[in-house]
Each structure stands twice: as structure tokens, then as C-alpha cells.
């Protein structure tokens with residue numbers, strides 16, 4: 001009788017000393033980003049990462065963020081030689097247990113639509129596709145072609161995070177988490193109605209904004225101009241249009257290049 005090989009894997013919290021394994025595994029995500037530094041690993045990943053081990057060897061990791069009510073799986077990678085043995089499922093189950101233990105009732109993640117191994121795994125874990133997004137790289141010169149906005153930009157105070165999260169349909173706690181990661185929050189406000197019409201979570205190091213959400217397309221010019229002032233020397237900016245064809249059309253019209261499609265999946269815990 002042929003039996004599927006069930007090796008013994010253990011899952012534990014990540015340690016600073018797992019950095020070399022992380023350096024080996026991270027490129028498997030096939031994103032353009034360079035491997036995060038040891039400092040970023042230690043401060044940003046370790047507190048919120050589980051690793052799977054087989055003997056002494058780290059064969060996979062799952063990095064997630066905990067928001068107020070939901071968990072956000074940011075990376076999951078299994079070493080090529082250890083795939084299809086249940087490591088991914090074991091890591092996802094352990095992550096789900098930890099999130100449940102911390103009171104989360106749902107979880108979510110982003111995946112490339114053509115990454116079927118990952119999508120099958122997530123489907124098996126009860127996650128379902130919610131919407132598609134596109135990430136863009138836009139030359140800053142494109143901004144010259146856009147009529148200046150009539151809205152203005154402000155940096156929203158901490159107290160308004162909840163209000164803005166509901167207005168822009170973000171999970172509760174995402175803005176607080178962004179602040180913790182030193183992102184700059186920019187809110188576009190209509191000069192006529194005084195209402196919030198756009199929100200960008202800007203990372204000057206990238207440089208780029210994600211989320212970048214607009215209720216009124218007019219907010220795009222205002223937000224981009226404010227971002228531009230923060231990084232006057234860069235040539236390009238990264239932007240993600242989430243479930244927003246109007247924004248996609250505008251960015252493509254301006255000469256932005258679509259770099260990736262992203263499928264957002266979510267499910268109960």
C-alpha cells in the first residue's frame with residue numbers, strides 16, 4: 001500500500017538565529033523586494049513568525065500580522081524539497097490557532113492569482129477569494145499630466161483611525177499597525193464638502209502606497225502630490241489599486257506599469 005509520507009515536523013516561534021533560513025526561504029516568494037535585513041527580521045518578523053522544523057533544519061515559515069479582529073498572513077514559504085508533505089498546512093493551522101487564541105475571528109492574505117499551490121492550500125484552510133487588485137509602478141513625471149486636485153491633504157491623528165478604517169473599508173487596527181511600521185498616513189479631504197475622499201498609507205522607503213484608496217478620483221492628484229514632496233529624489237512610485245477599475249484606468253492612462261495582480265482572500269477562524 002502506498003502511503004503518503006508523513007514526516008515529523010514541529011512548529012515553534014521564530015528566533016533571531018533563524019535568519020539564515022529566512023534568507024534561504026524568502027526568495028521563494030518571487031517578489032522583487034530584496035531580502036529584509038537582519039535588523040528587520042529581528043524586530044519586524046521574529047515576534048510574529050512561526051517556523052516549521054524537521055530535525056535541526058527550518059523547512060518553512062509563516063509571518064503574519066495581528067490586527068484588531070483579524071489576522072493577516074503576510075508570507076508563507078516551504079522549502080522546495082519539503083513541499084507537498086503537509087508543512088504548509090501545519091504552519092497555517094498553527095497560525096490559525098495562535099490567531100484564535102488571541103481573539104481573532106477571521107484571517108486574510110494576498111496571493112498572486114496564478115499561484116495555484118498556494119491558492120489550493122488557502123482554499124483548504126477555508127479562505128475564499130474576495131477581490132482582485134493590481135500593483136503599479138508609476139514614473140513621477142506622470143504626475144505632470146494630472147490636473148492638480150482641489151482637495152487638501154492632512155495627516156490624520158491616531159484618534160481617527162477607527163473612523164477612517166470604516167470609511168475606507170479597512171480591517172480594524174490596520175492603520176495602527178501601519179503607524180507602528182513607520183508608514184505615513186495621508187488623508188485627502190474635499191475642500192468643498194470637508195469629507196475624506198482618499199487615504200494613502202505611504203512608505204517613503206519603498207517608495208509607495210498600500211493601501212491607496214480613493215472615494216473620489218480627484219483625490220489621486222492630491223495624494224500623489226503630497227507623497228511626491230516626501231520623496232523628491234525618487235523616479236518612481238509604487239501604488240496598489242484594490243478592486244477599483246476607475247483608479248486602474250487612470251493610472252494606466254498616466255503611463256503606470258502594472259507589475260502584479262493580487263488576489264485578496266479571507267475566511268473565518
Ligand SMILES: CC(C)(COP(=O)(O)OP(=O)(O)OC[C@H]1O[C@@H](n2cnc3c(N)ncnc32)[C@H](O)[C@@H]1OP(=O)(O)O)[C@@H](O)C(=O)NCCC(=O)NCCS
Pocket residue numbers: 028029075076077078079082083084085086087088089090110111112115116117118120121122124
Ligand atoms: C504554497 C506553499 C507554501 C504550500 O506549502 P506545502 O507545504 O507544499 O503545502 P502542503 O503540503 O501543506 O499542502 C496542503 C494542501 O495544499 C494544496 N496544495 C499544495 N501544493 C499544491 C500543488 N502544488 N498543487 C495542488 N495543490 C497543492 C493541496 O490541497 C494540499 O493538500 P494535499 O497534499 O493533501 O492534496 C509552497 O508551495 C510554497 O512555499 N510556495 C512558494 C512560496 C509561495 O508561493 N508562498 C505563498 C505566497 S502567497
